[in-house]
Amino acid sequence: MTTVLVFLDHAGASLAKSERELLSLGASLGEVTVALAGDADQAYLDGVGSYGVQEVHRPEAAVSEVLVAGKAAFLDATARSTGAGIVLLGNSYEAKEIAARVGVRIEAGVITDVVALAADLTATKSDFAGSYTVDCRVTTDVAILTVKPNSFEAVEAGLPSPPREVRVPVNVPATVARVTGRVDKPVSGRPALTEARVIVAGGRGVNGDFGPLEDLADALGGAVGASRAATDAGWIEHSAQIGQTGKTVSPQLYISVGISGAIQQKAGMQTSKVIVAINKDADSPVFEIADFGIVGDLFAVLPQATEEIRKRGL
């Protein structure tokens, strides 16, 4: 049976949805072993074990104080010692970069942004900002795949059970960049953008006031995103940016509010299932890709919609 190595980083109190998706995907492909870069408490490890994972490999040396290269050296060592045929990672910038370096180190092909995977490991992804669907394959013995959240089912896990811990010696390269400081960003309590079922995104039209968008997002259990115009203006965290140089999202529902729909914005959201656009300019290009468009003032439309949802007790 193929050994599938799943790389996990930044362990939280419990497994995140995207981590459960990775473990479930891994289990459908072979026997899963986990490479865990950071520290984790017992509940998290038990959660990993509930997916049938018998072994969690952890670095002997601290690898997080070095940018990317340390974690890549660790994953390289683990891929070799476990003889993994498939290595799965998440799709964050950092995960892609770790995949990139491990690919060079073990001479394996890397495919990023995977949204579907056939039994023969043909991977499907989007190209050109969602305007193409591409099937590709790794031609080397080992395949390294970074998987987009929300693409695979997180199958219900079994009973929590503690996996065995294996310490892996790591040779961190000497020529590295060091992380000298780390500042946590405020947490919102809303779902993560890349995992959210519903996203309400605001642009320059919001004019500094995301309040009505947050209210609607909360009524729908969704996340709040933004165009670059809104993040550049400092109205909302840069990590909320959706588009070419921000996040690529494909939620069930994307509500675009006061956003004109520039090509770089569309690049990050046009694979959403259903798109709703609210804009006061009827000629806005965003209406070309909207399933339901409203020409109107967001400050009138959003509060009414939020109130209506609450009234219907939904």
Added chain:
Amino acid sequence: MDEATAGGLRIAVLVKHVPDAQFDRHIGGDDLTTVRAESILSELDEYALEAALQLVEAHGGPAAGHRVTAITMGPAAAVAAVKKSLQIGADDGVHLTDEALNGSDASATSKALAALLRHLGAFDLVLTGMASTDGETSLVPAQLAERLDLPQVTFAASLELTAAGSGWTLGARRDNDTYAETIEATLPALVSVTDQINEPRYPNFKGIMAAKKKQIQVLSLADIGLQQDEVGLAGSWTRVEAAAPRPPRSQGVVITDEGDAGVRLVDFLAGQKLL
């Protein structure tokens, strides 16, 4: 040691020639490779070039002996990306071009660019964009750092250099989803920059005229000591098997708010079972 005696900085900026996203982009041919008509200098690489020019300006300008070299790998037409970089302000350019490079994936691209950089000799700093706007993988910078054994400082949202002893140290900021990091490294290093780092300048008339006199070195695989089958489709570790344009989204209903659009939105969401 002060900056003048620290010696001139040699900065390589990697610029890619990519299909312009303002037009429809296509994948075609027997090998399912990118169709390269209507191509431009990747706009995300303009941030890397601007970062290089700003570093030079912050440390005594060209008079201090610094040199910015724009480097591209691609077919004949890709030289346009280097020419544009020279107009914007790079000092000289290099174009790696060879039939055998066609169809290179990230690993083959990084292999060729690494061999090219080794061939060109000591750079203090290799600057790249955060992603190519066609490949969009962000794999190449990390793979270059790995192959060239350079400190990797990727997705820099800010960047500064300080002369230290006989060399330079680098400071950068990097934004992740849940935290921001400050990064330090000593040169030589590889740095990729995001679109948060600066506001790229446009070429002006003087720059366009000056560019005509700047040198572009054209190199082939043989020049940099690589075999044909080490790169291109033959040297790639991934293969495209099928590519299909996604049907364009069809426009849905557009209504004009007459005081009840909020309620009608909720009706629509209920109809789609999205509540």
